[in-house]
Amino acid sequence: MGDHRGDDRGVIASPNIWHWPAVYEEENRAQDPRGAVYAALREDADWAGLDIVDVGCGTGFHLGMFAETARSVIGIEPHPPLVEAARRRVGHLDTVRVLTGSAAHMPIPNGSVDLVHARTAYFFGPGCGAGITESMRVLRPGGALAVIDLDATAYLYGEWMLADLPHYQPRVVEAFFDAQGFSSRRIDTEWNFPDRDSLERVLGIEFGPKVAARAVRETPGTTLAVRYRLHIRRKPRSIEVGSLRS
Template identity: 55%
Template sequence: MTGFRATAPAGVRPSPNIWHHTSTYEVENRAVDPDGRLEAALRETASWRGRTVLDLGCGSGFHLPFFAEEAAQVIGIEPHPPLVGLARRRTRRIPHVSVLQGTAQSIPLPDDSVDVVHVRWAYFFGPGAEPGLAELARVVRRGGTAMVIDNDATRSTFGEWFRRGYAGYDADEVERFWSAQGWTRRSVDMDWGFESWEDLEAVVRIEFDPATADAVLAQWRARHGDSPDGLRVDYAVNLFSKDF
């Protein structure tokens, strides 16, 4: 898979990583949560066994087979056409998975049609995302749950890197937004776990501007040298959830 260069559909914020560096983003997906701590937090928040799952902003469909192992139906929605095609090919042999092109602010599903929503770094939900949250309230059935995973910029090594690279990101403002919308925040400590230094460097370089990437990689190398310990990066996330 190669990177895609395309303009964003109307109303969509282009992804700086997966849209343009699709193969490297697959490496990143494989590195996330090697010990299953985030997965455990998701399972403690909502069960999807025998239920209908919506993966909103599903990208290339990396997480669709995971949910399909237990869910009765899985629906992926993604705005970027090349990624829609990849997600469909990835799941073509799983009959109870479907992938649709659509956006968070205009979900192409009927009212009260899903039980569990999973949104993982699809874009930074926060002030201005009210239309997408209203759509979640429309499509989630009574008794359902929506879960949004976002970076916790206040702690962890990755959080420090994130603050360097995105100086305008206001973590306190984002938390106030979620609280005002009636969502619950759960802090989760997980890791990135890479197979090689080359993979770690490639992923860092799609997540940050060149100056930030150079700085954090040099710092990390100076701390760990060639030790395998450097292939693990402590990474904190927020799991925001709401029951309907």
């Protein structure tokens, strides 16, 4: 999460979903079953009737939900096996396409979408200037870039994140978003697992063995409290000179 150098496309290795896509699917199903994150996003940047990009879409878990009300949805993903998986998932949806690309290189025209969404998007943070510039290019005036990530300052889950990533500095990440003109809010959620085995599998792909074992020990049941951050930056609308004249 703290490393924003990535490869020459700015792509950050994502071992959880790259190596264990089936367990990551379990994780996505467990996350926030009441939809608090979707609700906050809808309040701040509703996509109904609009054109949206989900960048770093992984296996496309969120694409169908966006397609329920959006005019069109484009998933963009750099990792080829996940591009294929996302295409398989949304093949039956006419308004959804999945393209190979990255936050810094989105294969779509200038000013062609209203919302760029990036979820559990550790490729947005200090060092991701190219992704912000690219998002501003593809957005229409007034459109929004929405970055959603886990908040390492809250609950046991945050403590495990910090234990697993000793160089990660949440305050530095948050200061970066403030300095780049993003609004910020925090969203409290629960992750609910069907059973202990599922919870343990997910903790096992999110953390190294030592922290995963600690997380399993410190979790009595099948629910975790997890807080998210939602950061939004809007592309300015052009100022109409006529409207400034008295």
